[in-house]
Each structure stands twice: as C-alpha cells, then as structure tokens.
Amino acid sequence: MAEIDQRTEVKEFLSSRRARITPEEAGLPAYGGNRRVKGLRREEVALLAGISVDYYVRMERGGLAGASDGVLDAVASALRLDEAERDHLFHLARRSSAPGRSRRPAVPVRPALQQVLDAMTDAPAWICNGRYDVLAANRLARALFSPVLADPRRPANTARFVYLEPEAARAFFVDHDRIARDVAAKLRMEAGRDPDDEELIALVGELSTRSELFRRRWASQDVRLHRSGRKSLHHPVVGRLDLDVESLEMPADPGLVLTVYTAPTGTVAADGLALLASWAAGQESPATGVRAPG
Template identity: 55%
Template sequence: MEFQQEIRGFLMSRRARITPEQAGLPYVGGDRRVKGLRREEVAMLAGLSVEYYTRMERGQLGGASESVLDAIARALQLDDDERAHLYDLARNVAPGSRRKRPQRTSPITASVQQVLDSMSVPAVVQNGRLDLLAANDLGRALYADLFAMAQQPPNYARYVFLDPRAKDFHADIDEAKNQLVAILRATTGRDPLDQQVTALIGELSTRSTDFSTLWANHNVRRHARGRKVVHHPAVGRMDLAYDDFALPGDPHVSITTYTADPGTPSADGLALLATWADTRKQPQTSSDEARRTRPRTP
C-alpha cells in the first residue's frame, strides 16, 4: 500500500505541473477545480481509457506494457530521469517483484581504492543512499567536514540537511537540497526494499522541515554529471564539474570525480587543496616516523 501511494504521489505531481495549454489542448473557459491536467485529459493524451489510467494513478502499475508506460511518459512530458523512475515503479509492483532484497557485499575492494589513489583529482565513492563509502586524499580534503562526522560512513544528505556547516560550504544550499531529495526519491523507486534508505528518509523527514517539504514534491533526478560551486573552508570558492562512473557489478555505486577548467581560479583552488591535503597528513606521518625511530628502553 505504501508503494502504491508512492506511485499515486508521483503521477499526480507530474499531472499537476502541466497546464492544458502546455499539453496542446484547446482552451476551455470556466474555473478548473484541479491544478494542471485532469485524469481524463492525461488518459486522452496517452490514448488510454479514463478507467485504466485512474487505476494506474491509484498505484496499479503492475503489468503495464512498455508502450503504455511510454504513452504516459509522453502525456506527462517526463524527462529521462522521470521516465526511468516510472519504469522502476512499474517494475517494483509487477507480480513476483517484491522478493527479499539480497545481501550485498562491500563494493570497496583493494583495487577500487587503488584506482581512487591513482587519480590526481578529488574522487569519492558513493551509493544511491548518498553514503560516501571511500575517497582518495583529495576527496577527503574536499569533503573534510563530512569525513570528520561522528556517524560513519558520512552521508551527504544528512550533512546538507542537518549540519549547519553545509550552508557555508554550498554556494546554493537550496539547489543542493533539491538535488539530494530528488536523488533519494529516485533511489526509493529503484530499490524500495532498502531499509537503510527508508530509515534515512524517516530520520530526515522528522528532523528537517525543509526535507519533508521537498520530499512531498516527488521530484526525481539521477546523479550523473553537473557542476557544483563550493566554498571550501581552507581554499575558498571553487566551481567544479563532477562526473559519475558506475562500478562494475553494482551500477548504483559510483566513483564521482571533481575537476576544474584549466587556467581558472578553481583550478588554482584544487592545486591549493592538494597542498592542504598534504599538510593534513604530515603530522600523522611525523608521529609515525618518531615512533619508529624512538630508542627502545631496555
């Protein structure tokens, strides 16, 4: 029933944002009691009966064919991420789909860490829950606040919504919040049996009014590539491009890299970040060396 409510909320929210004019429907005078399109208008645009579309909007997506889902996606003007989410929702209510979620082994192998360490740019490994599972030295330096959090592995959504330092770190904290909620929404559609995701959403909904408000919008986004402007406490403002590279064997765990355009102040900032990362390691290195060279007492 809860997952059917997820389907209902998503389809209704997409329907509410489209006006008849945007859908290419003729203008009809008089007051409209609904925001956006009516169910019968979506059904007409998709070539479906009103009864069939109404059942689907009530959560009965199981068994819908690819052509029907495509027709609904076109009628609701879904983008690529929203279309993929619709397919995820339909797949997870199909007969026999709600089987027990298999246990997953850690994707962070020694070879994955070697790949991270070989990179000359900040890099982190994150999952769909937005946990930062691993990083190279530059990645840890970029997200120093997160990796210093008491609860490990650090969770990016928990940091942005619950840690006051996040507002200073992000040039546009509202955009960051919108994006993270949309990513978590996509994750729940893809893997509704992930109890850790469910627990995280429950925690954030309880502790953050901003999160619960944004969660009700049912916006969806896949984390793939984009730009992020941050104010790092040690090196200042950086405008960074990020790219995701899925790990083999688990497409929902990815390496995210951060780069800056050559010759820009942001590129200088990354160079300064590397220097700062080295200085953070030196005290520990010096301490280790001192322990190795300290004379042993008889």
C-alpha cells in the first residue's frame, strides 16, 4: 500500500455506514420492493441530515473540506454513528480541510514514564502508540506478553502478532476473533487521524499483503476507540487470566496510550498474576529481558 487515499477513505466509510441502515430502521417509508441499493439511498441520508442531495453526494465522494461541525453532526446522526465512528468522521473532515499538513512526529517515551511503569509492580502495564508498537513496559507486562515479545523485531507490534502469527495468537488470546476485529478497527481509526504516517502505511500494507483475515477486517471500515474492558489470555506458564483493562490516552504525550491490566483481589486471575510475577523475577535479566517460555 503506497498511501492511504483520503477521498477513498471518506467514500468507503460513508457508503459502508449508509449500507447498514434500512429505511424502516430510519423511520422512512420503503417505496417499492425492489431497491437497487443496500441500506439507505444517498437522498434518504440527505433528507435525514437536513442537507441537499447534491451536498451529501459531494461529501460521500470525498468532499468533506469545509463541512461545518453542524453538518457533520447531522450526517453522523442520520447514519447513527457511534462515538468512535463520529470521531473518525471528524478526523477525516479535518484532514480534508488541511491536506498539506505534515504528519505528527514520532513521540518517544519519556524516562519519567518508564519510571511510572516500573513503580507499578502488581499490575502489568505498557505504553503503545496508535500503530500498536510496544514502546515501553514494566516487568509484569513483559512477562504477561512474552509470546508477543518473542519476535526479535523491535518495536514489537501487537497487530503483527495477531495477524501474522495466527496460531500463536489464537493460543494466547482466548477471544482471538474479537481481538482481531478491534485491532483492525483501531488501526483504521489511527489512519483517519494521521493518513500521512509512513510507518502506519507500511504496517497496513504489510498486513494486507500477508493476511487475508486482515484484508477482510480492514475492508469492513469499522473503527474503534481505546476503551476499558475485559481481556482473557491464556499464558503459556500460568494458564488462563481474565483481566480488567484500562486504556488511557496521554494528553501530555499525544499518540501514546497507557494500558494497565488488573484483577480483583482474591480471584483466580489475581493468584495467576502473583504466580506470573514470581516466574518473571526468575526469567528476566537486564541484558536479555523476558525469555520465551519453553
């Protein structure tokens, strides 16, 4: 993939969101039983958004430049976009209005952030960017994600692990299908924020070339924000861990996300994390980091 084309992104995103809504769901009459389009027609979206058909057609062809927040909000409501999808639409519009803007510079992990991670001794925590590059981690996170970090390529990348190491990823992530869907959706969100990121373009191209599953997920046009939730992992040493996940975007370090994994006291998962900490203490050295279990 040589580039992420902005107009194509806009066209495919809006048309895919339009295709999933039926006239009945939108409260519109469905005249005739032989509709040629899946979902809403463009003129129906325009009607729901309160804008002219010509204006909406121009928007769906990639012409978001100059669209006001009010128009974007109206289109988002007409298409029933969720929070992530709405943010994505606004990112696309901002990029359309400033096509020559240089891409965001790479954000390094400040030493103070590594100190914060190292101070968190009872919970795995790491810092990644929007491309899923693992930029910093504490000891427990290095132990928890030792299968991901077994690839000598640095920075390690969770998206590559999920899509290019499918057997290992399916063994590690209990709900691999959901993880794969979320990873592609978050990468799509990142592409809307910064389509000129050469490393992101290269990553999407690599995954598209080597993974048919990624091609399908990418083509879905789904987007997703970093959010809290639950993740179930099967660690090769301590077994299954059902962990609570908190992902926090870092305002002082734009583009970086801190993710922390915890388990309630007294649960099987908490005991598993304690066992993992003991195992990690015997595995790690300053020179080599965590060795892959085996």
